[in-house]
Amino acid sequence: MMKVLKVxxxxxxxxxLPCLLLYVCLVFVPIVVSIYTGLLKWDGLTPxxxxxxxxxxxxxxxxxIFWPSVRRTLLYAVASMLEIPLCLLMAxxxxxxxxxxxxxxxxxxxxVILSVVIIGQLxxxxxxxxxxxxxxxxxxxxxxxxxxxxxxxxxxxxxxxxLYFVSLWQYFGYHLLIQFTGVQNIPDELYEAxxxxxxxxxxxxxxxTLPLIVPIFKISIVLAFIGSLQAFDLVMVMTGGGPxxxxxxxxxxxxxxxxxxxxxxxxxxxxxxxxxxxxxxxGFINFFFNKLEKKYN
Amino acid sequence: xxxxxxxxxxxxxxxxxxxxxxxxxxxANNKEDAEATKAPASTNDTAAATKAPSEEKVTITFxxxxxxxxxxxxxxLKALVEEYTAAHPNVTIExxxxxxxxxxxxxKTQAASKEVPDITIVNPAxxxxxxxxxxxxxxxxxxxxxxxxxxxxxxxLLDYYSFDNNVYALPDGNNIEVVxxxxxxxxxxxxxxxxxxxxxxxxxxxILKEKGITPLAIGEKDxxxxxFLFMNILLRTNGGPGFLQDVMDGKKTFEDPAFIEAVDAFQxxxxxxxxxxxxxxxxxxxxxxxxxxxxxxxxxxxxxxxxAVDASSVGGKVGAFQFPxxxxxxxxxxxxxxxGSGFAISANSEHLDATKEFLNFFTLNLPKKQFELKNAxxxxxxxDGDLKAAGYSDLAIEVAELxxxxxxxxxxxxxxxxxxxxxxxxxxxxxxxxxxVDAAQVAKEHQTAFExxx
Numbered sequence: 001m002m003k004v005l006k007v008x009x010x011x012x013x014x015x016x017l018p019c020l021l022l023y024v025c026l027v028f029v030p031i032v033v034s035i036y037t038g039l040l041k042w043d044g045l046t047p048x049x050x051x052x053x054x055x056x057x058x059x060x061x062x063x064x065i066f067w068p069s070v071r072r073t074l075l076y077a078v079a080s081m082l083e084i085p086l087c088l089l090m091a092x093x094x095x096x097x098x099x100x101x102x103x104x105x106x107x108x109x110x111x112v113i114l115s116v117v118i119i120g121q122l123x124x125x126x127x128x129x130x131x132x133x134x135x136x137x138x139x140x141x142x143x144x145x146x147x148x149x150x151x152x153x154x155x156x157x158x159x160x161x162x163l164y165f166v167s168l169w170q171y172f173g174y175h176l177l178i179q180f181t182g183v184q185n186i187p188d189e190l191y192e193a194x195x196x197x198x199x200x201x202x203x204x205x206x207x208x209t210l211p212l213i214v215p216i217f218k219i220s221i222v223l224a225f226i227g228s229l230q231a232f233d234l235v236m237v238m239t240g241g242g243p244x245x246x247x248x249x250x251x252x253x254x255x256x257x258x259x260x261x262x263x264x265x266x267x268x269x270x271x272x273x274x275x276x277x278x279x280x281x282x283g284f285i286n287f288f289f290n291k292l293e294k295k296y297n
Numbered sequence: 298x299x300x301x302x303x304x305x306x307x308x309x310x311x312x313x314x315x316x317x318x319x320x321x322x323x324x325a326n327n328k329e330d331a332e333a334t335k336a337p338a339s340t341n342d343t344a345a346a347t348k349a350p351s352e353e354k355v356t357i358t359f360x361x362x363x364x365x366x367x368x369x370x371x372x373x374l375k376a377l378v379e380e381y382t383a384a385h386p387n388v389t390i391e392x393x394x395x396x397x398x399x400x401x402x403x404x405k406t407q408a409a410s411k412e413v414p415d416i417t418i419v420n421p422a423x424x425x426x427x428x429x430x431x432x433x434x435x436x437x438x439x440x441x442x443x444x445x446x447x448x449x450x451x452x453x454l455l456d457y458y459s460f461d462n463n464v465y466a467l468p469d470g471n472n473i474e475v476v477x478x479x480x481x482x483x484x485x486x487x488x489x490x491x492x493x494x495x496x497x498x499x500x501x502x503x504i505l506k507e508k509g510i511t512p513l514a515i516g517e518k519d520x521x522x523x524x525f526l527f528m529n530i531l532l533r534t535n536g537g538p539g540f541l542q543d544v545m546d547g548k549k550t551f552e553d554p555a556f557i558e559a560v561d562a563f564q565x566x567x568x569x570x571x572x573x574x575x576x577x578x579x580x581x582x583x584x585x586x587x588x589x590x591x592x593x594x595x596x597x598x599x600x601x602x603x604x605a606v607d608a609s610s611v612g613g614k615v616g617a618f619q620f621p622x623x624x625x626x627x628x629x630x631x632x633x634x635x636x637g638s639g640f641a642i643s644a645n646s647e648h649l650d651a652t653k654e655f656l657n658f659f660t661l662n663l664p665k666k667q668f669e670l671k672n673a674x675x676x677x678x679x680x681d682g683d684l685k686a687a688g689y690s691d692l693a694i695e696v697a698e699l700x701x702x703x704x705x706x707x708x709x710x711x712x713x714x715x716x717x718x719x720x721x722x723x724x725x726x727x728x729x730x731x732x733x734v735d736a737a738q739v740a741k742e743h744q745t746a747f748e749x750x751x
Contacts, residue, residue: 239578242724243727245724
């Protein structure tokens with residue numbers, strides 16, 4: 001068997017080449033180009049000036065919007081990752097107590113199919129002030145909790161959390177599905193054997209489900225992390241980064257700098273930063289999970 | 298062991314995958330090749346077009362900002378395009394219709410890759426300068442001389458669109474900023490006359506608020522709306538136009554008392570509850586609809602909305618007045634000026650001559666069509682005909698009278714300052730809607746941004 005699958009390196013190269021070329025053209029080249037434009041003072045239209053690390057200096061030390069938007073992005077990432085254990089718990093419960101959980105999982109999955117623009121508009125109406133028929137505030141008022149009502153999307157201290165919530169709500173079903181499939185793929189024999197040995201319920205989860213789900217768990221974590229770093233569409237649709245940058249994340253700040261303030265070079269510098277953060281954290285997550293997997297095997 | 302058949306199937310599948318992916322690459326390349334060869338070919342096409350204009354098939358992309366099918370401007374656009382294509386069957390005009398903010402972003406993206414649509418729309422002065430500097434627009438001087446087009450424009454209007462004696466865009470109008478008000482709601486609140494001072498306006502705001510009527514409609518998610526209102530106040534506290542020009546010339550700074558006074562006055566409006574709840578999450582169109590559906594008493598906006606207000610459900614109940622004086626300063630006859638948005642032609646257009654010919658037709662007939670559609674208020678071109686006799690509304694005539702009073706004014710902030718400073722200004726004003734800020738702090742923020750982006 002091994003002999004058949006043993007393919008000369010040259011053949012591998014030939015088969016890998018098309019995808020590699022596409023990858024290099026569509027991913028690697030733009031990254032390198034944007035790292036270069038990050039070193040320019042350039043409005044995107046007229047000739048550019050090379051200013052070395054000037055943009056990065058501005059970004060780290062002089063831009064009052066940059067660090068808060070980084071903080072919001074990272075908080076978003078943490079929140080999305082914290083959601084995954086919850087999804088796993090739900091997946092385990094669904095798998096154990098329901099005979100046919102598929103319908104339920106499909107229902108949880110529905111928001112993922114909807115376009116972010118629709119989700120955004122939907123939640124915008126839900127969050128509206130009561131005077132404009134906002135559902136959330138309407139419900140709170142009718143429950144006598146008037147003091148809890150807010151202008152969810154326009155109060156600077158609250159708006160960002162209102163956005164986090166929508167995003168977590170939308171992707172809950174997505175991660176639930178991934179975890180659910182993972183849990184389902186664990187062979188029943190293992191649980192039966194454990195039962196004979198006296199491990200049942202959560203004890204079985206602790207010693208069988210958790211160790212075996214680690215790779216799937218990792219996928220969800222990485223997806224959630226990268227997805228939230230790139231969060232853009234939902235913010236754009238719901239608040240456009242406002243009021244006064246209170247809901248700006250890295251990607252919207254990059255967009256505003258490049259396209260509204262005509263600072264392409266500066267926008268590219270932010271993009272470079274974003275790529276670097278993605279690489280570092282993905283590396284870190286991989287490293288962490290590799291350790292974890294080793295520990296269990 | 299894997300038998301021979303499986304092995305053969307396996308290799309077949311793999312090579313099929315390879316073939317497919319190669320084919321995919323090949324397609325992409327072919328397309329690029331086709332485009333590469335198209336470019337030089339099209340130069341020949343244009344040469345041919347001058348000889349026999351009616352025979353060659355031409356597609357002109359027309360990017361525009363008239364998305365609202367109920368608005369007269371949209372009907373004007375559609376009617377003129379239909380008229381032209383009926384007379385020139387070889388010409389197809391593709392409309393790329395967007396709302397204002399989307400169009401701005403799309404054009405900038407297209408400009409970055411030098412793919413400006415044949416006809417697009419730009420704002421005057423500072424906002425179009427980067428495009429002109431980058432050589433993206435074709436000068437329109439020759440086309441203005443055809444069919445007497447140049448003489449139809451009001452004197453001085455084209456200056457806002459000219460750089461180095463070349464005209465680069467033709468304005469769709471010439472507007473001033475006025476305060477529309479709903480007479481019925483004013484009556485309901487017991488307000489008898491329109492405010493002539495800022496204090497009276499504040500008092501009216503409080504009365505309306507008490508009656509549960511939104512005093513001022515706005516859609517501040519599109520942050521230009523708040524800035525446009527704010528600039529009225531600055532125009533007054535500065536005692537006349539030219540504040541931003543003075544800042545740019547280094548004669549004043551944003552920390553000037555006039556600016557601080559304007560910020561304070563604006564905050565008074567916000568604190569009095571003049572604006573709808575959650576204003577910063579409402580977009581400009583939705584903000585306007587608050588007024589047009591009779592839910593708000595006033596709306597400070599450009600006179601370009603006159604036709605649309607008349608066509609809305611509050612049509613007939615609306616009047617207009619000048620922005621009041623602030624703390625006894627300023628002249629009500631000085632207005633925020635909005636010399637339209639201009640139609641520009643891409644310098645790299647594949648069918649430059651055909652596009653110029655169409656735009657010449659379009660701009661020549663625009664005033665006549667707008668007049669027919671009861672949208673002649675705020676036109677940038679001279680038009681024959683008497684508003685009253687043509688059955689125009691009282692509002693239209695009232696606004697037209699305000700035009701007669703105009704004694705100069707200022708352009709919007711983002712038409713005067715460079716884009717980076719303008720962005721800081723826009724979000725700084727947006728911030729005033731959601732929290733109280735020390736005016737000196739706002740001024741400092743402006744000054745810092747101005748100096749950093751000079």
